Amino acid sequence: MDFRELEKKLVTFRDARGWKKYHTPKNLAISAVVELGELLQHFQWASNEEILKAMEDPEKKEAVADKIADVIIYLTLLAHELGIDLGEAVARKIEKNERKYPTKMVEK
Structure with a gap:
């Protein structure tokens, strides 16, 4: 699933439950941190x-995966509310990091 599909699915899920009123940028940022x-x-x-x-224990691994998913869900909804295209933002940040931290040729 790409970022756009994920965002659409999350917004549909949220809106079907009437949660949009709670999903302000501040609340979403706080929720991501929590x-x-x-x-x-x-x-x-x-x-x-x-x-x-x-992480070899499937239950523990699933619990960690669920928390990672929760963080991603809130950040995806935050980006949606702020009009940020996550795919573009991530690609742009990778390019910035490539310029900031160029690979160094290692002589053999």
């Missing part, structure tokens, strides 16, 4: 090795 905090709870106090080991 969900990101909940995602971080899965990693708090764990080493990278422990986190990767935990």
Whole structure:
């Protein structure tokens, strides 16, 4: 699913439930941060090795995937409310990063 399809599906889902009135830019940004905090709870106090080991448990992996999805959902709806095309924004940011952090030729 591309960004446009995702955005359309999320807006349709939201609007069918009458939630648009709650989805102001401020509320969506706050909600994204709240969900990101909940995602971080899965990693708090764990080493990278422990986190990767935990992802072998399908239930734990699904819980983390759900939190990542929640963050993406809120950010997609925020971009929609602000008139930002996510595909264009991501492509533009990649180009900026490529200019800012060019690859260096490594001599053999």
